[in-house]
Amino acid sequence: MKLSGLPRRAGVGFKPEHFLAINAAAQPIGFFEVHAENYMGAGGPPHAQLGKLREDYALSIHGVGLSIGSVQPLDKEHLSRLKIVCDRYEPESFSEHLAWSTHDSVFLNDLLPLPYTSHTLTAVADHIDQVQETLKRQMLLENPATYLLFAESTIEETEFLADVVRRTGCGLLLDVNNVFVGSTNHHMDPGDYLALFPIESVREIHLSGHSETVDDAGAPLLIDSHDTPVKDPVWALFEALIARTGPVATLIEWDNDVPDWPVLCAEAQAADDILLNASNRRAA
Amino acid sequence: MSLDTQTRFAVALTDPAAPVPKGLASWTGSQPERRFAVYRNNVIAALTGALAARFPASQQIVGEAFFAAMAADFIRAHPPRSPLLLSYGDDFAEFVERFEPAKAIAYLPDVIRLEAARGKAYHAADVASLDAATLAALSPARLADLVFVPHPSLCVLRSPHPVVTIWAMNAGEAALQPIANWAAEDAMVIRPHLIVEVRRLPPGGAAFLQALAQGTCLAAAVDIATEDADAFDLSANLAGALQSGAFIAFR
Numbered sequence: 001m002k003l004s005g006l007p008r009r010a011g012v013g014f015k016p017e018h019f020l021a022i023n024a025a026a027q028p029i030g031f032f033e034v035h036a037e038n039y040m041g042a043g044g045p046p047h048a049q050l051g052k053l054r055e056d057y058a059l060s061i062h063g064v065g066l067s068i069g070s071v072q073p074l075d076k077e078h079l080s081r082l083k084i085v086c087d088r089y090e091p092e093s094f095s096e097h098l099a100w101s102t103h104d105s106v107f108l109n110d111l112l113p114l115p116y117t118s119h120t121l122t123a124v125a126d127h128i129d130q131v132q133e134t135l136k137r138q139m140l141l142e143n144p145a146t147y148l149l150f151a152e153s154t155i156e157e158t159e160f161l162a163d164v165v166r167r168t169g170c171g172l173l174l175d176v177n178n179v180f181v182g183s184t185n186h187h188m189d190p191g192d193y194l195a196l197f198p199i200e201s202v203r204e205i206h207l208s209g210h211s212e213t214v215d216d217a218g219a220p221l222l223i224d225s226h227d228t229p230v231k232d233p234v235w236a237l238f239e240a241l242i243a244r245t246g247p248v249a250t251l252i253e254w255d256n257d258v259p260d261w262p263v264l265c266a267e268a269q270a271a272d273d274i275l276l277n278a279s280n281r282r283a284a
Numbered sequence: 285m286s287l288d289t290q291t292r293f294a295v296a297l298t299d300p301a302a303p304v305p306k307g308l309a310s311w312t313g314s315q316p317e318r319r320f321a322v323y324r325n326n327v328i329a330a331l332t333g334a335l336a337a338r339f340p341a342s343q344q345i346v347g348e349a350f351f352a353a354m355a356a357d358f359i360r361a362h363p364p365r366s367p368l369l370l371s372y373g374d375d376f377a378e379f380v381e382r383f384e385p386a387k388a389i390a391y392l393p394d395v396i397r398l399e400a401a402r403g404k405a406y407h408a409a410d411v412a413s414l415d416a417a418t419l420a421a422l423s424p425a426r427l428a429d430l431v432f433v434p435h436p437s438l439c440v441l442r443s444p445h446p447v448v449t450i451w452a453m454n455a456g457e458a459a460l461q462p463i464a465n466w467a468a469e470d471a472m473v474i475r476p477h478l479i480v481e482v483r484r485l486p487p488g489g490a491a492f493l494q495a496l497a498q499g500t501c502l503a504a505a506v507d508i509a510t511e512d513a514d515a516f517d518l519s520a521n522l523a524g525a526l527q528s529g530a531f532i533a534f535r
Contacts, residue, residue, distance in 0.1 A: 041370050041407025042436070045478050048410075065367025071287050078367055103294035107364040109334070110326040112293065115307075119286075148319040149309040152289070185319075187311040215319050217312035223322060 002137040004093040004171050004203045006031050006249035007058050008279075010272035012264055013253045019049045021261035029268055031058035031092065033251050037065050039089075040081045054089055060204065060251070061091040065107065068127045068141070069114040070100035079134050086135050093204060093249070095140035095173045096131070098124065098161065115150030116160040125167040132170065140171045140203050145178035145210075145224035147185055157182075158196040165201045172198065175206035176238050177230070177253075181222040185215075190237055199245050207238060207271060208253035227256035229267060239274050246282055247275040296320070297327050298360055331359045334369045335376065339399045341454035345392060354383055370407050374400060391445035398451050398482065401439035401473040405480045408437035413476045413529030428503035432496045432531040437475040440485070440493045444468045448484045457482075476529025483528060488516030493525060 009030020014022075022029075032053055039046050039061075053059070063082060066074060086094055099111035114120050131139050141164060143157065155163070161172060174197060183190035209228030215221040230238075230252070242248065252267045292305040310316045332355040336343050343351040358379045364372045377396040380386050413435055422430075441447070448469045452458035470490035472483045485493070492509035500508065509516040525531065 037367055037369065040368050043408060043410035044406050044475065046407070048478055067367070071290055075367070081368070100290065102367065103290055105365050106294070106298075107367045107369075108294065108297060108327050109330045109364065109367075109369065110297075110323060112297075112323060115289065147322045148316045149311075150289070151307045151309045185310075213318075215310065215312055216315065216317050219312045221319065221322070 001132060001169070004095075004138045004140055006060055006092045006204055008247035008249055008275060010268040010275060011058075011060065011249060011251045012268050013062075013251060013255065014050075014053060015254075015258050015264075016045070016049060017258065018261045018264070019053075023052065026056070027265065028272070029057060029265070030272070031060055031249060031251075033060040033062050033253075036061050036063040036082055036085050036094075039085050050089060059089055059091040060093040060095065060249075061086060061089065063094070063096040064111070065101055065109075066096050066127075066131070067100045067102040068096050068131070069098055069112070069120070069124055070102060070127075071120065071123050072103065074127050074130055075102060075105075079131065082131075083134055086137065093140060094135060094137060095142055095204065097142045097144060098164075099144045111144055113144060113146045113148065113150070115153040116155040116157060117152060118154070121155065121160060121163055121167075125164055128164060128168040128170050132168065138169065138171055140173040141165075142173040142175055142206065143178050143182075143197075145175070145181040145222075147221065147223075149186060156196065158193060158198065162198040162201075165198055170201075171203040172201045173204045173206060174199070174202045174241075174248075175208075176241065177206065177208045177210055177234050178224060180231075180234050180237060181210050181224050184220055184222045187219070190233075191240075194237065194241060199241070202245065202248055205238065205241070205248050205250040206253050207234060207250060208255075210234075225256060226253050230271075235270075235274075238271070242274055242278045243281075247279045250275060297324055298363060300324070328356050328359060331364065331369075331372070332356065335359075335373050338373050338403050339376065339396055341399055341451050342392060342396050344454040345389065345395065345450070346386065350385070354380065354386060357383065370403070373403075376400065391443070391447060391450055394441070394443040394445055394447040395451050395454070397441055397443075398447055398471055398473065401441060401471075402480050402482065405437035405439060405473050405475040408435075408475060411436055411532050414526065414531045414533055416523070416526040419526065419534065428501065430502045430534045431499055432502075433533040433535075434497040435474060435476065435530055435532050437473070437480070438493075438497060438530050439473040440490050440497065441471045441473065442468075442490045443470065447471060448482060451482065472525075472528060472530065474528050474530055481528065483524075486515075486517065486521060486524070488513035489521050489524070492516065492521050493530060496525075496531070 007030045011031035014032040207230045208226045211225040296302040304320045335355045377393040381393045470485040488509035491512035495505035495508045
């Protein structure tokens with residue numbers, strides 16, 4: 001099984017509108033990440049662009065449609081499509097979400113939450129075994145941003161993720177914005193969550209922006225909207241985390257209201273500075 | 285999660301009349317209507333976004349609010365059956381044709397068909413087009429029996445409306461202005477390299493290309509095209525097709 005191995009630098013989620021700007025000069029970017037589903041067509045500009053990016057940069061392929069958290073079986077056709085994409089581009093890393101998005105073959109196109117029980121733990125672990133066996137590579141599982149909880153849950157999310165890692169040998173993608181969003185939404189301390197997170201298994205970090213609203217009782221409800229710069233409390237959590245872990249491959253995710261390339265690139269530079277400081281401190 | 289929990293959750297997501305599923309919790313204790321609504325909104329908004337990205341000129345024609353309402357109805361009636369959203373909306377034109385509020389815009393379904401063809405061409409396999417010079421080297425006696433292999437991105441579309449003109453004006457390819465000559469237009473959609481091209485076809489051109497794309501030999505395709513339009517011009521149409529890269533081989 002090929003292990004996940006991105007450079008311990010800052011990366012950026014690739015958007016086709018940035019291709020010309022990226023291609024115009026060498027960029028100070030450690031890796032690019034793409035959504036696997038956008039590269040499942042037969043040909044055309046998506047493959048031409050990704051083929052070119054792949055020549056110059058490390059690559060992370062991030063799935064958004066496998067529905068690993070479903071209690072129903074994985075879509076084998078979709079899994080074979082993922083294998084074709086991974087075999088073609090040989091990414092340094094493949095990741096997916098602790099969430100479900102398909103039910104009875106209807107694709108709901110959102111990352112939906114699941115209760116954490118021994119039953120769902122077995123289902124998720126079986127699905128990850130199947131993914132890793134098919135792709136012949138270690139996958140990373142990403143912690144979700146959630147807006148509500150299930151009464152039937154019996155396991156903490158951090159413990160659930162640690163159990164999945166133990167059972168499957170997968171790695172983790174720690175989305176720090178998701179931690180902040182989920183902790184705020186569930187009235188918990190994100191620092192406590194991160195203290196319990198199995199950080200020794202983290203191979204990649206995601207940073208992104210969120211938006212704010214309120215729930216029925218008027219309590220703050222944060223939405224994982226990926227449409228703004230990374231917010232200050234998320235930067236603070238990231239910096240404290242990196243002080244514990246040392247440098248980890250870190251992605252800036254900006255999927256909606258995407259800014260011009262220089263703005264996105266500067267956001268990655270800010271993350272890279274924190275990673276570089278951490279390695280300098282370790283070397284000192 | 286039992287299958288029941290997942291089923292109730294999934295059903296309530298796309299049915300606005302369904303109650304928030306039982307068994308959900310939040311620290312504020314109240315019935316988590318607004319929290320569940322985040323997921324409901326996400327599902328419809330993300331799929332509407334996928335349709336808007338594939339049908340931008342159609343959205344431009346009806347406006348964002350109208351498009352969103354039409355898309356939401358379509359999504360509930362025809363949710364995607366695959367995580368591959370590249371082909372989501374292949375049947376959107378047929379839905380819009382029967383969508384009462386859009387009936388007054390008779391040309392809208394054909395603009396949607398044109399945009400669907402553009403999307404397919406964008407993601408079609410990359411294949412080199414037939415070099416016209418190889419055809420010129422053939423003896424004239426062989427031409428009549430030639431059968432062509434269409435480029436995987438090729439699509440021919442016929443409309444009783446000026447569909448190419450309307451599409452171009454709403455896709456930012458032409459200035460928006462009144463259409464003086466409201467006439468039927470046929471279109472060829474093709475992507476020989478990286479750019480998807482839309483071409484207006486001359487009289488008989490659509491019948492000719494459709495026949496050839498289905499494997500009809502050249503002589504029979506010419507008969508079909510001439511039947512379709514007296515003014516059919518073989519050399520102009522054949523040259524146009526070859527220049528556009530509509531075919532990849534012949535036999």
